[in-house]
Amino acid sequence: MKFVLVGTGSAGDLVPCLRLAGALARRGYQPTVIALEDYAPRQRFDFPVHTIPGGEDSLWPRPRVLRKVSLANPGAMYLAMRRKLAQLAPRVNDALLELVDADTTLVSNSVTMVAGRLLAYARGARHASLLFAPLLPTPNSASCVFVPPAIRGRTGTAIAHLMWALTQELGGACAEDLRCRLDMVDPAGPDHGPLVMATSPFVTPHSGHWPGNVVQTGWFRSARDDRSPLPASLALFLRRHPEPLLMSFGSVLVRDPVADLALFRAATPPGRGLVVQSRALPPGPWGDTAYNALGLDHTALLPHVAQVVHHGGAGTTYAALAAGKPALVIPHLGDQAYYGRRVHALRAGPRPLPRARLSARKLRAAVRRLDDPAYAAGAGVAQRILAREDGIAHAVQVLERT
Numbered sequence: 001m002k003f004v005l006v007g008t009g010s011a012g013d014l015v016p017c018l019r020l021a022g023a024l025a026r027r028g029y030q031p032t033v034i035a036l037e038d039y040a041p042r043q044r045f046d047f048p049v050h051t052i053p054g055g056e057d058s059l060w061p062r063p064r065v066l067r068k069v070s071l072a073n074p075g076a077m078y079l080a081m082r083r084k085l086a087q088l089a090p091r092v093n094d095a096l097l098e099l100v101d102a103d104t105t106l107v108s109n110s111v112t113m114v115a116g117r118l119l120a121y122a123r124g125a126r127h128a129s130l131l132f133a134p135l136l137p138t139p140n141s142a143s144c145v146f147v148p149p150a151i152r153g154r155t156g157t158a159i160a161h162l163m164w165a166l167t168q169e170l171g172g173a174c175a176e177d178l179r180c181r182l183d184m185v186d187p188a189g190p191d192h193g194p195l196v197m198a199t200s201p202f203v204t205p206h207s208g209h210w211p212g213n214v215v216q217t218g219w220f221r222s223a224r225d226d227r228s229p230l231p232a233s234l235a236l237f238l239r240r241h242p243e244p245l246l247m248s249f250g251s252v253l254v255r256d257p258v259a260d261l262a263l264f265r266a267a268t269p270p271g272r273g274l275v276v277q278s279r280a281l282p283p284g285p286w287g288d289t290a291y292n293a294l295g296l297d298h299t300a301l302l303p304h305v306a307q308v309v310h311h312g313g314a315g316t317t318y319a320a321l322a323a324g325k326p327a328l329v330i331p332h333l334g335d336q337a338y339y340g341r342r343v344h345a346l347r348a349g350p351r352p353l354p355r356a357r358l359s360a361r362k363l364r365a366a367v368r369r370l371d372d373p374a375y376a377a378g379a380g381v382a383q384r385i386l387a388r389e390d391g392i393a394h395a396v397q398v399l400e401r402t
Contacts, residue, residue: 001029001030001103001105002029002030002031002032002101002103002104002105003021003024003029003030003031003032003104003105003106003107003399004031004032004033004034004096004099004100004104004105004106004107005017005020005021005031005032005033005034005107005130006034006092006096006106006107006108006109006111006112006116007033007034007035007109008034008035008036008052008054008088008092008109008111008112009036009039009109009111010039011039011315012132012313012314012315012316013109013132014033014035014036014039014040014041015315016130016132016198016220016315017033017035017107017109017130018033018041018045018049019220019221019222019223019392020107020130020220020392020395020396021033021045021047022045022046022047022223023392023393023395023396024047024396024399025045025046025047026046027396027400030047031047032047032048032049032050032099033047033048033049033050034050034051034052034092034095034096034099035049035050035051035052036051036052036053036054036055037051037052037053037054037055038054038055039055042295050095050098050099052091052092052094052095053091054088054091077333078166078170081170082169082170082172082173085111085170085171085173085174086172086173089171089173089174089177090177092112092115092174093115093174093177093178093181096112096115096116096119096178097119097181100119100120100123100125101123101125102123102124102125103125104120104123104125104126105125105126105127105128105399105402106119106120106125106126106127106128107128107129107130107196107399108127108128108129108130109129109130109131110129110131110135110167110168110170110171111170111171111174112171112174113129113168113171113191114168114171114172114174114175114186115171115174115175115177115178116129117186117187117191117193118175118178118179118182118184118186118187119178119182120193121187122182122184126193126402127191127193127402128193128194128195128196128398128399128402129191129193129194129195129196130195130196130198130395131195131196131197131198131199132198132199132220132314132315133145133199133314133334133335133338133339134197134199134204134207134338135163135164135167135335136160136164136195136197136207136209136210136211136214137157137160137161137163137164137209138157138160138207138209138210139152139153139154139156139157139160139209140152140156140205140207140209141156141341142204142205142342142345143204143205143206143207143209144160144207144338145163145334145335145338146159146160146162146163146164147159147160149341157209191213192213193213193402194213194214194215194398194399194401194402195211195213195214195215196215196217196395196398196399197210197214197215197216197217198217198218198219198220198391198395199216199218199219199314200218200219200318200385200386200389200391201216201218202346202382202385202386202389203219203317203318203321203342203346203382204216204342215394215395215398217391217392217394217395217398218386218389218390218391218394219318219322219386219389219391220391220392220395221299221318221322221386221389221390221391221392222297222298222299229300230296230300230301230304231283231284231293231296233284233285233291234275234291234293234296237273237275237285237291238273238304240273241272241273241289242273243273243304243305243306244272244273244274244275244291244304244305244306245268245272245273245274245275245305245306245307245308245309245367246275246276246277246301246302246305246307246308246309246310246325247264247267247268247274247275247276247308247309247310248275248276248277248278248308248309248310248311248316249310249311249330249332258280258281260278261276261278261280261281261286263358263360263363264276264290264309265289265290266360266363266364267309267360267363267364267367268289268290268367269364269367269368272289273289273290273291274289274290274291275290275291275292275293275301275305276290276291276292276293277292277293277294277295277296278292278294279294281294282294283295298315298316298319298320298323299319299322299323302319302320302323302325303323305325306325307325307326307327307328307367307370307371308320308325308326308327308328309327309328309330309363309366309367309370310327310328310329310330311329311330311331311332311336311355312329312330312331312332312335312336312337312338312339312340312343312352313335313336313339314335314339317329317339317342317343318386320343320348320379321343321346321348321379321382321383321386322382322383322386322387323383324376324379324380324382324383325379326348326349326370326372326375326376326378326379327343327348327349327370327379328349328350328352328353328366328367328369328370329343329344329349329352329353330352330353330354330355330358330363331352331354331355332355337352337354340352346378346381346382347374347375347377347378347381348375348378348379348381348382349370349375349378349379350366350369350370350372350375353366
């Protein structure tokens with residue numbers, strides 16, 4: 001059986017797909033992952049990674065002023081993302097049309113869900129969807145990214161439905177391009193294919209308002225044998241600076257990566273080592289007390305750090321919780337504010353500090369709060385619970401039944 005997994009997006013979208021594809025390959029299946037070229041992994045896998053041209057500039061606006069406007073204005077951010085994804089749509093569809101046939105199970109992401117269902121219907125293939133955050137409408141703010149914590153009931157549900165419709169519309173150009181190429185209309189009736197929600201019920205409580213085809217599997221944690229070895233220079237840095245801080249905004253849109261690096265250094269307490277993961281600098285030492293661990297898997301890096309300051313992406317949030325590390329979340333956009341609230345609700349870190357209100361003074365104060373033993377205890381509870389989950393094995397079982 002063949003599987004095609006759509007991992008078009010930044011590292012947070014791609015890495016879980018690679019982990020799931022690895023598990024499918026070990027079961028004897030033939031998976032292929034579609035990835036943007038700039039985020040494609042450098043190491044070889046036991047399955048093909050089909051790359052299409054694209055990267056950061058395919059997802060976010062390039063000019064710094066437009067990035068600043070987008071980060072400050074959610075509406076502008078949405079319009080910028082929609083425009084960028086519309087430009088990317090033909091390349092994504094080229095890959096889908098090449099790889100998907102009647103013997104395929106297509107696993108779509110949130111942007112290709114509608115297009116994926118359309119193509120599967122046209123080719124007689126099987127279709128499943130995969131989400132890494134709880135985007136589906138529900139009135140509970142603990143179970144839905146889009147429900148503001150202060151709003152409940154019908155108003156919260158209405159907001160969630162509107163935001164979910166807008167999220168699906170991000171893939172509108174992809175679906176419309178396929179309709180034109182295939183000269184067909186959408187299939188009638190609801191999509192009965194499984195929707196795999198790769199979230200932990202501990203972090204995201206299951207909602208009775210989710211459709212019946214939703215299967216919450218648990219987080220897609222990395223297998224131990226998938227961990228990257230530590231570079232020799234990083235091992236030396238850790239001997240000189242044991243238990244440093246990790247500060248990283250991942251591959252999320254930022255206004256000025258170099259300014260963020262300076263902010264991280266200014267907020268690091270004297271005598272503490274600092275590890276960053278920045279695309280703005282080459283990997284390796286950065287002065288005497290900082291190190292850029294760009295590209296290193298979190299499962300290899302996190303056991304060696306004391307605390308984490310991050311943007312609140314789903315993958316980084318789960319990796320920090322699974323490692324038992326207290327975390328301060330600085331949400332920039334999308335689902336990151338939700339994960340910041342959940343980390344605080346689980347007592348694994350202080351209240352999130354939104355990027356729009358970030359300053360060196362506020363970041364220094366928040367980093368000091370990470371030393372509260374209660375946060376270490378909360379992160380330890382999360383670590384023990386997440387260690388009992390095997391989201392990838394559960395997802396493989398779901399896909400085998402598709």
